Amino acid sequence: MADRFRITLGQLNPTVGDLAGNAALAREAWQAGKEAGADLVALPEMFITGYNAQDLVMKRAFQLDVMTHIEALAADCADGPALAIGAPWAEGTALYNAYLILKGGKIASRSLKYNLPNETVFDEVRIFDAGPLGGPYSVGNTRIGSPICEDAWHPDVAETLEETGAEFLLVPNGSPYYRNKMETRMNVMVARVIETGLPLIYLNMIGGQDDQVFDGASFALNPGGQLAMQLPAFERQITHVDLERGPEGWRVVQQDLAHLPDAWEQDYRVMVLGLRDYMHKTGFKKVLLGLSGGIDSAIVATIAVDALGADNVRCVMLPSEYTSQDSLDDAEAVAKALGCRYDYVPISEGRGAITNTLAPLFEGHEPGLTEENIQSRLRGLLLMAMSNKFGEMLLTTGNKSEVAVGYATIYGDMSGGYNPIKDMYKTRVFETCRWRNANHRDWMMGPKGEMIPDRIITKPPTAELREDQKDSDSLPDYPVLDAILDILVDQNGSIEDCVAAGFERDIAKKVEHLIYISEYKRFQSAPGPRLTKGAFWLDRRYPIVNRWRDPS
Structure with missing residues (x-):
């Protein structure tokens, strides 16, 4: 039984809809893995299509084109390490967010996303079908579990994978930035490691897509939550991660840790x-x-x-x-x-x-x-x-x-x-x-x-x-205005919340009124990068015609 397993990680920047370009990035990562003697080359969630592709993935012609590129990738990458890549997967009338394992010139196995996010910028419940709670896949004689992005934010998928024989977890992600998310991700993944007792490798993409920016910052954790690998944020990386098998199972070999920038x-x-x-x-x-x-x-x-x-x-x-x-x-x-x-x-x-x-x-x-x-x-x-x-x-x-x-x-x-x-x-x-x-x-x-x-x-x-x-002729001073907006927009709070925070009720009501009557402007406004979970566009969707006001 092998005592060392090498994974080449591609923290890369796909473009939505550029199937040929994304496949070329996948080949580049695979070639680097082959030259480094990797057992597996891993890419993020939905990498072949780019993420977040929204309704584009529901178009049948697009799905067929995706499979053409996947099959070509499998053929091109037959002589070397296995390649794990995120892609939409159609079966009959169902469409899944899948993680495909390409080996020996074919699709050898697949994992299907079970927990579909349906909040903030994600509409996956509308787009995809939920896959079953599945088991791990094998690369050589090693069994790997891949909870796909949201699947790792809940305990059920990781626990099922551990119970069915997974030896470590490889989590492919299309996880966009919002302020303080790096710390949130780390805390959630530490919880999965503690619950399962398994090492975990978190692989995220980088790059901008419309309003979303993917920040990378991929990392690896050993049992107990020890940080064994940390890649830079926002930077393109093809890197190799080794795991060693000891008496207590697999452990990620310690690497130098990249410094993460402040907020x-x-x-x-x-x-x-x-x-x-x-x-x-x-x-x-x-x-x-x-x-x-x-x-x-x-x-x-x-x-x-x-x-x-x-x-x-x-x-x-x-x-x-x-x-x-x-x-x-x-x-x-x-x-x-x-x-x-x-x-x-x-x-x-x-x-x-x-x-x-x-x-x-x-x-x-x-x-x-x-x-x-x-x-x-x-x-x-x-x-x-x-x-x-x-x-x-x-x-x-x-x-x-x-x-x-x-x-x-x-x-x-x-x-x-x-x-x-x-x-x-x-x-x-x-x-x-x-x-x-x-x-x-x-x-x-x-x-x-x-x-x-x-x-x-x-x-x-x-x-x-x-x-x-x-500006103060028409608006409250910006420290007051921004604090009220944080309550009403970012926290989705009420007028009473504003009053409880020490703001005058009449000022809070005026700000609320301005927010609602400006919806039509925002509907026609240019996109911009999402910095918070309260960004205008997909995070906050209100009707343009709306006569309700907080009665408090």
């Missing part, structure tokens, strides 16, 4: 990687954005340069008569520090033409919000024209606080294809700017040093759509 760095890297992959996977190479001299556009410009490089970022200042000299100076300073292109496009002439065109219709009506929004929509029109002309994707720059309460102009500053800070509250934007000014990492394509002048961080936020305008 501020994790969030920032998610925004950078999310934008970078969104661009790469949709075929765009360059972006542009309106650079106002405010903090939100400054951090988005910085994220864009860190993701794509300064040569691929265009910043545009579109001033009106309400744009202060400070804003003009601050926007130029950001663009200069980042080293990206900076265009100056005044809107006064265009705004005058629109005002004259509408004057006969608006006669007798006092100027107000309509005229403010015309400025924002004119900027959106000009930026979209540049996007069309130059083939550069427009980034929108609204933070989560604004997105939550609708403090943004639809078809104006909400115009764009992607929003890197969509799930970051304003108060956290301030601190993120300070973090980026003080920190630089090798994965950032932008320069070191202060990218965002301190004045941008400390001056009162304003949309500059009228004289002496401040």
